[in-house]
Amino acid sequence: IAGACAAVCSMVSFVPQAWRIVKTRETSSISPVMYGFNVTGFALWSAYGLGLGEWPLIVTNSICLVLSAFILMMTLLPKQKKDAVANSVDPS
Structure with missing residues (x-):
């Protein structure tokens, strides 16, 4: 139960930031270096899960990787490209 709750919290934690970017198109306060390490870490965790055949690791870390x-x-x-992507995600 604790692992499932932790997985859900990890996956959901990126949604508010991603949605805020879509709505405001503002990213100046976000560290690309930090997110670069984050993306790399989630890719490696996903690969590790694939190697072990552990679906909870694969699914959780793959969703976090995408976000x-x-x-x-x-x-x-x-x-200009940021606006185009945001408009395709939320055309309103």
């Missing part, structure tokens, strides 16, 4: 990679990508994109 953190989205945040990193939005941090690195120029404004």
